[in-house]
Amino acid sequence: MSLNIINPKPFIRDLVGTEVLVKLKFNNTSYKGKLQSSDNYFNISLSDPEEIVDGQATKLGNDLFIRCNNVLYIRQLVEKS
Structure with missing residues (x-):
């Protein structure tokens, strides 16, 4: 098993403007x-x-702010084609 270590700042900066999933x-x-x-x-x-709680999605308002100390991981969502 290989481990791919990346710098988080450029990684997150490159995700701006894309759909992401943030796991708490x-x-x-x-x-x-x-x-x-x-x-x-x-x-x-x-x-x-x-x-998304236990697989059930609920639409929230227009914007959401999440403090860094609550985040477990962030991943980009890929559109299915």
Whole structure:
């Protein structure tokens, strides 16, 4: 098994403007939305967010701010074609 280590700042900067899934550290919660921005502390802002708890999605408001210390991982969502 090989491990691919990447620098997180350019990785997140390259994700701005794309659909992402943000998994939280606690209570099996994830958020899906378009990544609007990230700061130097890795706090992130999503537009058109959906909250996903135990597989059930709920549409939220227009924007969502997530503090970095709550994030387990961020991954880009790939559109199915």
